Structures are given as C-alpha cells and as structure tokens.
Amino acid sequence: LLAPSAAQLLSMLCMTFLWKMKIKNRSISSLLAQYVAVKAVCWLGNRQRNRLEADTRDIQRIQRVQQETLLKCLKKHSNTVHGKQYEFTSIRDTETFQQNHPITDYDHYEKFVERVAKGEQNVLISEKPLILLYVMRQAFPATGCLQKSSFTHLFFVRVRQVGPNSSTPASSKHILHLYTTPAPIYQVLNERDTLYLHLLFGLKDHYLGMLESNFSSTIFYAFRALQVLYSEQGSPIPINSGLNLKAEVCCALEKLMKPNPERAAELTAQFEKGFEGIAFRIWPQLHMVLTVDSGSNQIYGEMLRQHYCKGVPFYSPFYAANEGLIGVNLCPQQESRQYLLKEDLDSDLSFVFFRYRIGDGVKVVGFHNQCPKVEFQYWYTFLLYHIIYFF
Numbered sequence: 001l002l003a004p005s006a007a008q009l010l011s012m013l014c015m016t017f018l019w020k021m022k023i024k025n026r027s028i029s030s031l032l033a034q035y036v037a038v039k040a041v042c043w044l045g046n047r048q049r050n051r052l053e054a055d056t057r058d059i060q061r062i063q064r065v066q067q068e069t070l071l072k073c074l075k076k077h078s079n080t081v082h083g084k085q086y087e088f089t090s091i092r093d094t095e096t097f098q099q100n101h102p103i104t105d106y107d108h109y110e111k112f113v114e115r116v117a118k119g120e121q122n123v124l125i126s127e128k129p130l131i132l133l134y135v136m137r138q139a140f141p142a143t144g145c146l147q148k149s150s151f152t153h154l155f156f157v158r159v160r161q162v163g164p165n166s167s168t169p170a171s172s173k174h175i176l177h178l179y180t181t182p183a184p185i186y187q188v189l190n191e192r193d194t195l196y197l198h199l200l201f202g203l204k205d206h207y208l209g210m211l212e213s214n215f216s217s218t219i220f221y222a223f224r225a226l227q228v229l230y231s232e233q234g235s236p237i238p239i240n241s242g243l244n245l246k247a248e249v250c251c252a253l254e255k256l257m258k259p260n261p262e263r264a265a266e267l268t269a270q271f272e273k274g275f276e277g278i279a280f281r282i283w284p285q286l287h288m289v290l291t292v293d294s295g296s297n298q299i300y301g302e303m304l305r306q307h308y309c310k311g312v313p314f315y316s317p318f319y320a321a322n323e324g325l326i327g328v329n330l331c332p333q334q335e336s337r338q339y340l341l342k343e344d345l346d347s348d349l350s351f352v353f354f355r356y357r358i359g360d361g362v363k364v365v366g367f368h369n370q371c372p373k374v375e376f377q378y379w380y381t382f383l384l385y386h387i388i389y390f391f
Contacts, residue, residue: 056369277310
C-alpha cells in the first residue's frame with residue numbers, strides 16, 4: 001500500500017506544480033512535456049559532467065583518447081585526395097602524424113576547397129558536404145557530424161549552399177515544444193523573413209524564459225530590427241506584408257496566429273519607454289541569454305548587456321567558429337570567458353581540418369584537472385591589420 005500511496009502523492013505534487021506554473025495558451029500536456037524535457041537535460045548534463053571530471057583527472061587516459069580520436073578521424077578520411085597526399089594510412093600514432101602533416105592555415109586548403117565548391121567529392125572529407133560556409137571571406141565544407149557540435153536558435157550565415165550547419169529544433173523535433181518558434185518557420189530559408197518570424201512569435205509569448213543563439217550578433221540584429229520596425233510602424237507586433245513564403249508555410253502559420261490585444265497593449269507600453277533594458281521588460285520571466293559572446297562577437301555581447309538586454313545574465317557556452325566547436329565554458333558564472341578545449345571533452349567529435357591554425361590568440365589561464373583552460377585574447381589577422389594601419 002505504501003508504494004501506490006507514494007506514487008499518488010508524487011503525482012499530485014507534480015500536477016499542483018504544473019497547475020501553479022500554468023501559462024495562458026499552454027496546455028497541461030505541453031507543460032508536462034517541457035518539465036520532463038528539462039529534467040532529462042539536467043540529468044544528462046550531470047551525467048556528462050561527472051564523466052568529464054573522471055576522465056580529465058587521468059593524463060594518460062586523456063592522451064590515449066586524443067590519439068584514438070585522431071586515428072579514427074584519419075582512417076575515416078584516408079581515401080580522400082588530401083588523405084592520400086599525406087599518407088594517412090601509414091600514420092600509427094600522434095608523433096608520426098605531427099611528422100607527416102605540416103601545421104596549416106587556410107591557404108593550405110584553398111585549392112582543395114575550390115574543388116569541393118565545383119562539386120567534386122572525396123577531396124577533403126569522405127562524406128558528401130552538406131554546406132559550404134564562408135569563413136572570413138573564405139570557405140570550407142562542413143559535415144553533419146562536425147556542425148552538430150553546437151546549438152542554434154536564431155542563427156543565420158551567408159552560404160553558397162544551404163544545409164544544416166548545426167542542430168536545430170527542426171532537426172530535433174522531440175525538443176520543439178521548448179521553443180516559441182513553430183516548426184513551419186524552420187522551412188523558411190530567407191534570412192530577413194526568418195528573423196521577422198522569430199521575432200513575431202517570440203513577442204507573442206509573455207513568459208519567454210531564455211534567448212538562445214549561436215552568436216550574440218544575431219540577437220543584437222534581432223533587437224535592432226525590432227526597434228527599426230517599431231519606429232517605422234508604431235505597431236507593438238510589427239506587420240511585414242513583404243514576406244516571401246511558400247503557400248503551405250503561410251497557411252500553417254496563419255492557423256497559429258490569433259489576436260491578442262492584451263499582449264499588444266503590454267508591448268506598446270514598454271516600447272514607448274524606449275529600448276534600453278527592453279528584453280527584461282517585455283519578457284519579465286527572462287532568466288538567461290545563451291549565446292557566444294567571445295572573439296569577434298564580443299562587441300555585440302557588450303552592446304546587448306549595456307542596452308537591449310541590460311540586467312539579464314549571459315552564458316557564453318562555446319568557444320566556436322564557423323569551422324566548428326573549439327571549447328566549452330564550464331564556469332558560466334565567471335565574468336571572464338574560460339574554455340576547456342574540445343579535444344579534452346569528447347572522443348566522439350572530430351575535426352575535418354588537420355593541424356590547422358584558426359588565427360585566434362588565446363591565453364592559458366589555468367587548468368581543469370589535467371586539461372588547460374584558455375581565454376580568447378584577439379583574432380590574429382585583426383590585430384595584424386591594426387598594427388599595419390597604425391604604423
């Protein structure tokens with residue numbers, strides 16, 4: 001009798017909690033799904049953190065995992081043009097890899113990338129490239145494995161070929177209910193239209209809890225677009241009649257749109273006060289901005305903190321570039337961004353470029369167990385430009 005009673009009590013407590021947090025226009029089932037998803041993510045996060053702590057205490061294990069990951073990557077791409085040129089099949093350990101393969105920069109890969117851009121396959125990677133990203137006026141082919149190493153919600157990048165450059169709610173439908181943006185919007189490929197639709201559905205939700213984006217520049221431009229639209233139209237939920245949407249997408253979105261004069265009045269009252277600190281005023285439940293604000297995005301993070309997102313905590317989870325994930329921030333409450341390098345994190349992730357200088361200047365500021373923690377200092381090419389300019 002004790003077990004059923006305990007289960008019933010737990011069920012009642014859970015239902016009471018859900019009822020107290022019941023949000024207008026949200027069903028109990030959707031709240032329950034969100035509650036379960038959040039708890040599951042917390043459990044997985046704790047599990048992975050415990051694994052990380054155990055793995056990073058043993059320097060020999062770290063070296064072994066790094067070498068195993070390297071050899072796995074070399075084997076996978078050994079039959080590519082690049083792999084044959086550097087005899088990946090003959091490499092048996094880290095030392096021979098360092099001897100056989102030079103330290104490279106983008107110029108080393110340019111001729112290979114040009115062949116990929118023309119449609120040739122099996123040049124740099126054994127898989128079919130999903131996307132060609134421009135990296136500081138350059139480009140490289142990305143695979144699903146590499147680019148799924150990070151998050152996205154409001155992420156746009158100018159590309160030659162459209163493809164999944166990161167895990168998104170559209171590619172992870174089991175977590176779609178955690179987002180304000182409905183599924184049909186992820187079929188829209190136009191940057192301007194997508195940004196507007198993200199704003200539209202985000203503004204409708206008074207209880208928004210987090211803003212998430214790969215890069216803080218995207219969040220900054222979203223707020224700037226909102227401010228411009230409001231100044232031009234004077235409407236709390238701006239109208240954009242110039243959207244270029246497929247008929248099925250337009251029809252699906254129209255079914256989700258309902259008038260909400262109460263929310264419109266709330267937004268109008270806050271917009272009339274100006275846009276300093278607007279994020280927390282239109283979303284009073286907002287508890288975090290989750291975005292990369294280091295490197296070239298540092299200036300956007302600072303502008304958001306000083307103006308649009310004043311008073312809202314920031315968490316910069318990744319040290320990343322378009323080439324892929326480089327490090328992870330394990331100290332979210334620390335003001336200076338310190339990252340544990342990616343090769344110390346997960347043996348299931350691998351780079352496509354080998355011994356590649358990304359051009360970032362970093363400073364080793366300490367150790368997490370046996371692994372170095374780094375702070376981003378500057379982008380080398382940007383620093384060199386300023387040295388030449390001033391002298």
